[in-house]
Amino acid sequence: MAKILIVGGSLGGLFAANILLRAGHDVTLLEKAAGSLDGRGAGIVTHNALADALREAGISIDKSLGIAVNKRVTLGADGNSLGEIHLPQIVTSWSRLYHLLRENFPSERYLQGKNVTFISQNQHQVEVKCADGSRYEAELLIASDGIRSATRTFMAPSIQPKYAGYIAWRGVCDESHLSNYTLETLFNYFGFCLPDGEQMLGYPVAGQGNDTRPGKRRYNFVWYRPAGENKELVDLLTDADGKYFPTGIPPLKVSWRHIAAMREQARNLLAPQYVEIIEKTASPFLQPIYDVRSEQIVFGRIALMGDAAFIARPHVGMGVTKAGDEAMSIANHIAALGATPAALDAYSNERLSMGQQVVARAQYLGRYMQAQSSKLMSDDGGLKRNASTVMAETAIDISALLAAGNAVPEPRH
Numbered sequence: 001m002a003k004i005l006i007v008g009g010s011l012g013g014l015f016a017a018n019i020l021l022r023a024g025h026d027v028t029l030l031e032k033a034a035g036s037l038d039g040r041g042a043g044i045v046t047h048n049a050l051a052d053a054l055r056e057a058g059i060s061i062d063k064s065l066g067i068a069v070n071k072r073v074t075l076g077a078d079g080n081s082l083g084e085i086h087l088p089q090i091v092t093s094w095s096r097l098y099h100l101l102r103e104n105f106p107s108e109r110y111l112q113g114k115n116v117t118f119i120s121q122n123q124h125q126v127e128v129k130c131a132d133g134s135r136y137e138a139e140l141l142i143a144s145d146g147i148r149s150a151t152r153t154f155m156a157p158s159i160q161p162k163y164a165g166y167i168a169w170r171g172v173c174d175e176s177h178l179s180n181y182t183l184e185t186l187f188n189y190f191g192f193c194l195p196d197g198e199q200m201l202g203y204p205v206a207g208q209g210n211d212t213r214p215g216k217r218r219y220n221f222v223w224y225r226p227a228g229e230n231k232e233l234v235d236l237l238t239d240a241d242g243k244y245f246p247t248g249i250p251p252l253k254v255s256w257r258h259i260a261a262m263r264e265q266a267r268n269l270l271a272p273q274y275v276e277i278i279e280k281t282a283s284p285f286l287q288p289i290y291d292v293r294s295e296q297i298v299f300g301r302i303a304l305m306g307d308a309a310f311i312a313r314p315h316v317g318m319g320v321t322k323a324g325d326e327a328m329s330i331a332n333h334i335a336a337l338g339a340t341p342a343a344l345d346a347y348s349n350e351r352l353s354m355g356q357q358v359v360a361r362a363q364y365l366g367r368y369m370q371a372q373s374s375k376l377m378s379d380d381g382g383l384k385r386n387a388s389t390v391m392a393e394t395a396i397d398i399s400a401l402l403a404a405g406n407a408v409p410e411p412r413h
């Protein structure tokens with residue numbers, strides 16, 4: 001049994017913490033936030049590997065994991081279908097996964113209000129210091145502390161998030177508020193709408209209290225829109241009182257002016273079903289889209305995982321599945337090689353290029369929107385995409401492509 005510290009108590013950290021605890025280790029998790037993390041996320045597309053990671057974490061999977069969608073549909077601006085494909089998938093929510101993982105992990109090991117501010121290591125152990133003056137020691141430290149990872153900043157300060165040039169408006173709308181037209185033509189599907197240079201997508205998720213009964217569910221949407229890094233993005237990340245949030249605006253701080261403008265633009269650009277969903281979503285929020293591509297994820301007795309290691313744009317729908325995969329990989333190598341730097345090196349050998357491939361695939365999926373918005377679309381081989389290709393490529397299971405090292409198709413000429 002080894003002493004292992006996990007930094008970050010969101011989905012990635014909880015996967016690692018649960019899996020390593022079940023493997024018999026003495027695990028302590030340090031989470032910066034003092035209050036509840038609930039309500040942070042919206043919808044999450046799942047893949048088979050996510051179910052594997054939940055099982056390894058000791059969580060039994062049943063129908064209540066999420067909602068089964070069987071079909072994808074792309075709607076034109078007039079609301080009519082431009083195309084459909086059959087693609088069964090389970091979609092769930094951040095909150096559902098958080099509760100499953102959090103309730104499975106002992107509270108006395110999940111320490112909140114622990115902002116890790118200093119990390120050091122020697123041949124035998126790692127030590128961390130938190131802003132409240134507390135210190136912790138362990139044989140290994142697994143950091144799943146997100147996009148602005150303090151651990152990554154310590155170990156590899158040159159690896160920084162890079163803004164992708166667009167943002168995502170997100171939100172969830174109660175099923176019971178929607179018209180029959182929207183319920184019949186969109187609600188049960190993984191839906192898309194593709195204005196030039198933009199992309200709207202959505203799918204049903206559980207409602208309050210994880211209720212998946214018809215009438216009680218919600219529709220989760222993500223609307224990708226270009227926003228220039230200087231003026232436009234700064235404006236969007238500034239609240240109605242003029243306060244700027246450079247690292248991300250809290251959902252309830254998004255300015256009502258921006259929400260009103262976004263709703264107005266939706267009326268001009270989107271299918272009426274999506275317009276209705278946006279109109280009836282109480283608190284739409286926005287997130288800038290970033291890439292994080294690490295060149296190194298292991299530093300002696302310290303490993304990065306989850307969004308701290310790689311952020312792939314959400315078009316791949318892989319962030320949580322990737323974190324679950326990485327947690328399983330770390331635990332497998334510790335089981336084989338002990339809580340040693342060699343085990344973490346083996347994790348890096350297995351996962352570094354995988355993470356880089358996922359980032360590259362997500363950039364490839366985002367590129368066509370950017371090409372459209374900069375009028376570069378024309379004959380550029382790999383960028384020509386239509387409703388069918390977008391539906392067939394977005395947020396699908398790419399485990400076989402990754403294993404074959406083929407996550408980004410060769411450009412077509």
Ligand SMILES: Cc1cc2nc3c(=O)[nH]c(=O)nc-3n(C[C@H](O)[C@H](O)[C@H](O)COP(=O)(O)OP(=O)(O)OC[C@H]3O[C@@H](n4cnc5c(N)ncnc54)[C@H](O)[C@@H]3O)c2cc1C
Nearest residue numbers: 008010011012032045116145146306307314317318319320
């Ligand atoms: C628009 C959008 C849509 C998405 N859709 C999907 C999807 O469909 N499917 C999917 O799988 N993924 C999706 N993702 C990605 C997914 O949300 C993340 O990849 C996933 O949640 C992994 O997060 P994480 O636990 O690594 O990091 P985070 O969730 O960012 O958690 C990091 C944690 O570390 C804590 N922390 C930070 N600094 C410190 C510190 N110094 N000390 C202690 N604790 C600290 C934070 O408080 C936080 O709790 C989407 C993301 C976006 C933006």
